[in-house]
Amino acid sequence: MPTTETQPTLRALLARTELALRLASREGDLPGDALDAPLRWVHSSDLADPTPFLADDLLLLTTGTQFAPDARTGTAPTTAEAYVARLRARGVRGLGFGTEVVRDGIPPTLERACRAAGMPLFEVPYRTPFIALARANAEAIAAQAYARRTWALSARRAISLAALRPDGLAATVAELAKQLGAWVGLYDAAGVLTQSHPHEGPGGAARAALDAEAGAVLRRGSRAASQFEIDGARVTMQTLGRGGHLRGLIAIAGAELDLEGRSVVTSVIAMAGLALEQNVGLGRARSALRAGLVHALLEGDAGLARRVSRELWGPLPAAPVIVAVATVAPARLDAAVDWLELRAAEARGALFHGRGPDGVVFVVPAADTATIPAFAALFDAACGVSEPVDYAGFATGHVQAVAARRRAAAGIPARFADDAARGLLGALDSPAARALAEARLAPLREHDDAHATALVDTVRTWLESDARIDETAQALGIHRHTVRARVAQAQRLLGVDLGSFPARAELWAALVALR
Template sequence: MPATLAHLLARPELGLRLLTSPGTGSLDRPIPWVHSSELADPTPFLSEGQVLLVTGTPDDVEPYVERLVAHGIAGLGFGTDVVRDGTPDALADACERHGLPLFEVPYRTPFIAITRFVADSVAADAYARSTWALRASRAISLAALRPDALGAVLAELARQIEHPVALVGAAGAVERAYPPSAVDGAARSSLAAAAEPLLRGGRRAGSTVEIGGESFALQTLGAAGRLRGVVAVGGGASLDQAAQQVVTGVVALAGLALEQSRATDAARSRLRTAVWRALLAGDRSLAVRVAEPVVGPLPEGSVRVALLAGDGVPAAADWLELHPETAPEFFARDGGDLVLLTDTATSADVTALVERFGLRGGVSGPASPLGLAAAVAQASAARDGATAELPLRGFDDLAAGGMLALLHTDDARAVAAATLEPLAADPALVAALRTWLDHNGVYDVAARELGIHRHTLRARVAEAERLLGRDLTPFAARADLYAALATL
């Protein structure tokens, strides 16, 4: 424990006497050092928190004391019977007014005795903190030998520094917190938000953030370009050098654990891809033999295939590996796609994955384990129909819309616009054509709905044929025009 003014005043061999009232300043403030100087302004040679010892003061003590207080001096000791008898009353009054503790040092007590007491306390405290750091590092190293090395290391760090510790994964969410009760839902959201720019930057970096009255120091884990997460350590700037050294060691251990996990995850990912391709090729027996020892049993019976795409696919795959409780029965990477086998068209887990990682995808209709190739084609078609407003489409919904539903693409709209461009100047002509086609080309019925004579409608259709440069008598021509109108 570092020395304080209270400790100095309590030492009978020093014989110090407090001259200001006990409530003046702080007697429990740690003292890093004691310095003596008879300069009129010693502040350029002093550091904040130090105690100053003097045997005399300038005649004008008011600005002298003001300078000491402004510089952050913790206390002032006046040595008596060296230059003068007793301590000047003016100095005691000024210290009382400005909140600077003042104590009297008797003639029999050399200044070096006070300095040595503080120096010994500083050395003892440094030794105690170094001993603590060695014990803490040893405990953390032993924790790294447990089955869940990463979790054990972070939990032991939290116990040693008596501050919460959390891990934000590469996906941007708080995956671990120790102790769990110390980081509530709001704090988890705030930590994730603070870690997000560090992860997005893609390089080694750190920052601090204040959350719920606790200062957290954030440090990225992993190498530049392939960050594995961010560790958030409570205590922030209040942690001393010994604690910071322990934290630095934990960051290195956590980074190593995550890198080892990366290698394991990469191998498991490649195995998942091999299993998926065996399933796709119809060799289910091989897929089952390869998958069961590592990724578990494959789904039985009817399944649906979900195909997800987007920049967030790698992060989404990592998330599924780390959170098997949220994963579908089977998933795998296939090129740039994430493939999932699910049992429903509107799986909440698949929807949550799409939203969390900004993906776009499609879900096939039900398929047997031997009909996965057709299911992939269905999922791909459904994904092509996904939009920003509806990022996950089901093939069932797509099929319910019929063939015309497939025309809602940018390419189809461009062709439709070019087809109908000659009619753009006459919206009434376009409306007449649409009504005529809706009634299967029957002029009488369509004319009655439009409120015009059938010969007028015939004339408008003829005008449309002239503008479009095509004969609308054949069914194929009418179907093509109807598709263009429906697309737009």
């Protein structure tokens, strides 16, 4: 965050010529930030141990009476080493010694102790009252606070003007990056980085860590603000939108945000969130129109869909196409639609999507093997995928996709081509079919468990042998009369006539479903 105000630091006090301060330490012997660390206050004390009465990050002034023996009580003087060690442990930023009050010059033992501890030591001449240092530091603190407030007002004004541009959201993010002097990125609801200022932004492992954290925050679905470090840089993330309906998040890397900086970021969050929420109504209208075009395609009116799509979003994907039908968890549906919108805008004519009667429908060219798996994985969606069709066969492709989705696992698309290769009985691989099969075969399983029989295995082998008794007996290694008796027993338990083909076919289907 660029600022021009005088910082309240020891270096700033040393630069005030009217104070006539002299740095007794050699700057090369001090830690790198010793003279430039912010000072909260300036305090004076001649106590041997003032640390119980001090705060962090202050400058301590003393005249050194604690280093002289007490003639009245005979108390030994405080050692410089122990004194400086206590100050360093308490977080004191520097020690000022007022000369010509108790003694001339700074005690050499104190200089050595400060040098060993890396504590800045400076001389305050007799003509400079301690209160002058306190007043000078207080003036610097007030000047800094005023400059920060002035900067915040100027930054908010610049950001507000940027928001009025045609590309308001992108311009707002860019202006925030400029005002903070940091990288700012805007992620959409799907966790995809859509704006980056400066454009190059973090790369490599840092970018991967940013993307992973943004995705995790958005998947939780609740409003949140978080801070963490990546490669030594402070990162701040703030979600956009309402809990359960997040529209994205803003990430800021490389900025240490004070109160005024956070107020500027908060104003941007409010404007960006409002802009995104205002797009919701427009999004609903687009969604309704897209749903209407899906209905037109299902009704065989591809001409209408082509004309409307060409005017608004570009041409429909060129045939042959693949039709996908997806089920997405309600909490992630908005993010999924936003992701599809972004992909459709980036590659006009390569993706069409809309709400259908059985879920989200999207269409891609038959040669596109990446979009559907990426969508399924990103949103843990159950996706069914049709075989390649032309638009005249769109309804058929939709039916195929719905059929394939019934066996799709979350995040892994299921293809109708695989179902077709497995044949009609392959469609029995579903929870509903298995539940019906369990119920149908329950009398045989219960009898086997109660009487140690093998009715299920016998019936399966009998059906595999085309209902031939002798072949079944040979396969099982039992007498043919035993096979005949077991089949008759199964027939009675199931209450069907296994001499009829439909009864045998239903029993075989149940066995296949549980295989």
